[in-house]
Each structure stands twice: as structure tokens, then as C-alpha cells.
Amino acid sequence: MGQPLYRIPKPDLEKCGIDLSQISPAERQDLENTNNFAQFYATDFIHAFRSLGCGQKIVWSHELYETGKMDDLIRLALDQVQALKKIYQEVAKYQLPENWYPFQVICPVCGKIGTTLVTAWDGQEVTFECQENKVSWAKGCGYKAKISPFGGTGKLLWKVDWPAHWAALGVNVEGAGKDHSSAGGSRDMANAECQQVFHIPVPFNIPYEWILIRGAKMSSSKGVGISAREFSKLLPPTVGRFLFASRPYTQVIDFDPGTMAIPDLFDEYDQGAKIAWGLEEGDQRLARAFQLAQVAQVQPTSFLPRFRDVVIWMQDPELNLETEFAKVKKAPLNDIEKALIKERRGYAEIWLANYAPSEYQLRPKATFPVEAKILSNEQKKFLRDLQILLANNENLPAATLQQKIYELAKNSIGAKKAFESIYLLLLGKKAGPRAAWLLRATSAELLASRFDDLAKLS
Ligand SMILES: [Zn+2]
Incomplete structure (x- = not known):
């Protein structure tokens, strides 16, 4: 604690908290190639926005400092400490102590930055001490010395560091979460510093709103939010970009x-x-968002397989998605459309496995559904008869099997109660896809264990 993140070793891959099943071999290699803690987690985040087709050049702050690109700005900030103090006072109503300087040294003895305090600046060097009890979350080593503030020996304090970056990089547009743009906040301070200390034009501001997942800010803490990586796995890049662009x-x-x-x-x-393709009238902003959402190249006019149809149809073992969508299109599908079905099927699998409301889950549950406990005695009797029917008709085609089940139902408890019992037993709900196909799509082991569990139900 207290050390700059870029000087802390990266974590073991197995203990890093990133779901490794979600990353590609190339991404894993990228993580293994990182040199420190900061780079490690930044790389995970970079992967997430690379997947959205964003190709920004990455500039590492510590390299700006180490290569001397911040030196002139550090000098400006230290020389104009009185002007900075006035800005803190006027913009943020923040009274700073007498010996305040906008710079923090990385202690050359213990390596911590959070524990050091600069107390003087003579135009060449800063005087600093590494204080034992400056902060509660890290202990300083007590070292006191003078050091040149240039070339990466420390960094500017965040509220000065931000506009100094704009000056160093020639930034003219800078967005940030809206929380930075509150009155008297870091953005107001930075703007004043641009005008009064660094003498650069104030970059155009884009104070953007937050993305909340289930009302919570994006975060990787389990059960609350969701990490950028997890978010990027929910949607194809095009649809993810559409969400932001629209x-x-x-x-x-x-x-x-x-x-x-x-x-x-x-x-x-x-x-x-x-x-956008001129096939429908409507809100042109949606069309524009679609165009902006394209990642590699603009998708040519094609038939789009509806996502919720993919979800339902792919769970019906009788249906072939390409055949069904060709029927909807009323023409054979081209390669782009077939690829689109495949892509949407992949995202439908993720949605179904992790998020979809239960009425969209049409596949047998892995364990005995609690809902099946409401089965009546006559339904249980029907299911025992069904078990015998299945055992005697192992190789019957689904269509013929469906007919046999229907006959069994009609001659006992009636079709409604009978089919309901099958769905309750397999899906834990009262309705579902055609029973024979559902039974045929259920593995023999799962079916056997389900009937065993049913027998145990008194
Ligand atoms: Zn120290």
C-alpha cells in the first residue's frame, strides 16, 4: 500500500480475479506479458473496449513522467504554487496549508508515494519527507531529503496532474463522468488551471452520464455490478456500440x-x-446509431434474424434455425445472414445460461425442479406410464412418439394435465416446446435420474 501501481508486481493469473474462461488465448498472453499491476488490470479493460472496435493509442502516464514530457509543466506548477492555491481556494473553497506543493515524491528509500509530503521548492529541487503517519492505509519510512522533481521521481497531485496532461498531450476534447463536472469539482479546477497556470485553451467538455447495471455502477465486485469485460460479452460489438450511440x-x-x-x-x-437501409420509415436517429455502431465495415442490406426467435427456436430440437429463418425471409439465406444467425445464437446461449427470465428457458433443468413437487398423484401415475412407453419405444421418431404420448394422455388424465406434468418434471414450468422433441433432446442419463427422483417423491 502506498506505492505507485505501476511499480507493484502483477498478480498471479490464477488469483487475479478475472474470469479466465472468458478470455481468448491471445488476451491471456497479453496479460502474461504485462510488467506490473497497473498494466495488468488496464490491459483487461483495454481488451474490453478493443472488442467494441475502439483502437485508441494508449499513453501511460508514468512514461510521460519518466521521459521528461511533464518536466516543464512540473516546473510551471511548482513555480506558480501561489496561483494554484488561489484556484483551490476560489473554485473549490479549499484552504491549503502554508507548506503545500502540488507534487508528490516517490520515496527513494521505501518506494511509497502516498506517504510523502513536499515542504519546499528552491527552483532546482523539492524538499520532502516520507511521513510515518501521513495516511492511515500506509506507513512511511521517515526519510527526509531533497530531490529533483523531474524525470519520473514523483508526480503532480491529481487535480493538477489532469490539466497538465492536457497541456502535455495537446488535448482539445476531454470527456469524463459527470461526477467530475459538479460545481467546484475537479473539472472546474482544471479549467481554471488551464487559464491561469498552464496557459492553454480549455478542452471541450463532454460530461457523460453513467452506465448502470441493475441500478449499480459498473464494477467487478460479485453480485452487484458487472465488469467492462462481462458487459462486452453480453452483446455483439455492433449491438454494444448501438447501445451507446443510440x-x-x-x-x-x-x-x-x-x-x-x-x-x-x-x-x-x-x-x-x-x-438505414430504407426498408422502413422511422426515427432517423436510430438509423444513424445503427451506422455508427458498425465496427469493421458497414453491414450491407440483409435479412436480420430476430434475437428472441433465435432464443426460442434454438431450444426446440426439431427446428433448424437456418430453415426457419429462410421461411420468415421467404427466400434462401445468404452467407452474411447465416453468419448473423450463428453470431446471435452465441449471444442467445450466453443470455439463456446466465440472465434470461425463466419463461425463456425451455431446456431441461439439470436437477429436479422444485416446481415439480406440485405434481398430483394422477400426474405421477401418468409419468410412470410415460416412462414405460419411452422404454418400449426407444427408436421411435419424434413425430410418432408425440402421437403415442397424446394417445396415452387422452386415455388417462387428458392432454392438458399430461403435458403439464412432462413440462413440470423436465423444465419446472407448466408449458414448453413439443413434448416428444423435448424428451428426445434430453439425455438418457438425465431422464433416468429424473424418473428416479420422481419415484422417491412420496
Ligand atoms: Zn519512505
Whole structure:
């Protein structure tokens, strides 16, 4: 604690907290190639936005300092400490102590930066001490000395460091989360420093709203939010970009993957596409968002397989997605459309496995569903008869099997109660896809164990 993050070793891959099953071999290699803690976690984040087709050049702050690109700005800030103090006072109403300087030294003895305090500046060197009890979360070593502030021996304090970066890099547009733009906040301070200390034009501001996941800020802490990486796995890059491009940046995006938000977003994307292609009338902003959402090249006019149809149909073992969508299109599918079905199927699998409301889950549950406990005695009797029917008709085609089940139902408890019992036993719900196909798609082991559990139910 207290050391600059870029000087802390990277964590073991196995203990880093990143879900390694979600990363590609190339991404894993990138993580293994990092040199420190900061670079390690930044790389994970960079992967997430690279997947959205963003190709920014990455500038590492500590390299700016080490290569001397901040030196002139450090000198300006130290020379004009009185002007800075006045800004802190006037903009943020913050009274600074007498011996305050906008610079923190990395202690050459213990390596900590959080524990050091600069107490003087003579135009060549700063005087500093590494204080034992400056902060509660780290202990300093007590070392006192003079050191040149240039070439990476320390860094400017964050509220001065931010505009100094704009000066060093020639930034003319700078967005940040809206919390930075509150009155008297870091953005107001930085703007004043641009004008009064660094003498550069104030960059154009884009104070953007937050993205919330189920009402919580994005974070990797389990159960609350979601990391950028997890978010990027929920949607294809095009649809992910569409989400950002279609909402005003001043509007909060509250996204709950456990609702119909994902299927709805796909529908909206498809609508934007149809408007952009001139196939439908509608809101031109949606069309523009669709265009901006394209990653590699603009998608040519094609038939779009509806996401929620993919979700339902792919769970029906009788249906072939390409055949079904060709029927909807009323024409054979081209390669782009087939690839799109494959892509959407992949995201549908993720949604189904992790987030989809239960009415969209049409596959047998892995364990005995609690809902099946409401089965009546006559339904249990029907299921025992069904077990015998299945045992005697192992190789029957699904269509013929369906007919046999129907006959068994009609001659005992009636079709409604009978099929309901099958769905309760396999899915834990009262309705589902056609029973024979569902049974055929269920593995023999799972079916056997399910009937065993049923027998144990008194
Ligand atoms: Zn120290």
C-alpha cells in the first residue's frame, strides 16, 4: 500500500480475479506479458473496449513522467504554487496549508508515494519527507531529503496532474463522468488551471452520464455490478456500440440483462438497420446509431434474424434455425445472414445460461425442479406410464412418439394435465416446446435420474 501501481508486481493469473474462461488465448498472453499491476488490470479493460472496435493509442502516464514530457509543466506548477492555491481556494473553497506543493515524491528509500509530503521548492529541487503517519492505509519510512522533481521521481497531485496532461498531450476534447463536472469539482479546477497556470485553451467538455447495471455502477465486485469485460460479452460489438450511440450521453443507461433489455435492444438495432437501409420509415436517429455502431465495415442490406426467435427456436430440437429463418425471409439465406444467425445464437446461449427470465428457458433443468413437487398423484401415475412407453419405444421418431404420448394422455388424465406434468418434471414450468422433441433432446442419463427422483417423491 502506498506505492505507485505501476511499480507493484502483477498478480498471479490464477488469483487475479478475472474470469479466465472468458478470455481468448491471445488476451491471456497479453496479460502474461504485462510488467506490473497497473498494466495488468488496464490491459483487461483495454481488451474490453478493443472488442467494441475502439483502437485508441494508449499513453501511460508514468512514461510521460519518466521521459521528461511533464518536466516543464512540473516546473510551471511548482513555480506558480501561489496561483494554484488561489484556484483551490476560489473554485473549490479549499484552504491549503502554508507548506503545500502540488507534487508528490516517490520515496527513494521505501518506494511509497502516498506517504510523502513536499515542504519546499528552491527552483532546482523539492524538499520532502516520507511521513510515518501521513495516511492511515500506509506507513512511511521517515526519510527526509531533497530531490529533483523531474524525470519520473514523483508526480503532480491529481487535480493538477489532469490539466497538465492536457497541456502535455495537446488535448482539445476531454470527456469524463459527470461526477467530475459538479460545481467546484475537479473539472472546474482544471479549467481554471488551464487559464491561469498552464496557459492553454480549455478542452471541450463532454460530461457523460453513467452506465448502470441493475441500478449499480459498473464494477467487478460479485453480485452487484458487472465488469467492462462481462458487459462486452453480453452483446455483439455492433449491438454494444448501438447501445451507446443510440442514447444521449447525458442520459443514464440503466441496463439489466436479467430483463428483456437484451432482446429489446436487438429489436431496436434491427429497426435502426431497416430505417438505414430504407426498408422502413422511422426515427432517423436510430438509423444513424445503427451506422455508427458498425465496427469493421458497414453491414450491407440483409435479412436480420430476430434475437428472441433465435432464443426460442434454438431450444426446440426439431427446428433448424437456418430453415426457419429462410421461411420468415421467404427466400434462401445468404452467407452474411447465416453468419448473423450463428453470431446471435452465441449471444442467445450466453443470455439463456446466465440472465434470461425463466419463461425463456425451455431446456431441461439439470436437477429436479422444485416446481415439480406440485405434481398430483394422477400426474405421477401418468409419468410412470410415460416412462414405460419411452422404454418400449426407444427408436421411435419424434413425430410418432408425440402421437403415442397424446394417445396415452387422452386415455388417462387428458392432454392438458399430461403435458403439464412432462413440462413440470423436465423444465419446472407448466408449458414448453413439443413434448416428444423435448424428451428426445434430453439425455438418457438425465431422464433416468429424473424418473428416479420422481419415484422417491412420496
Ligand atoms: Zn519512505
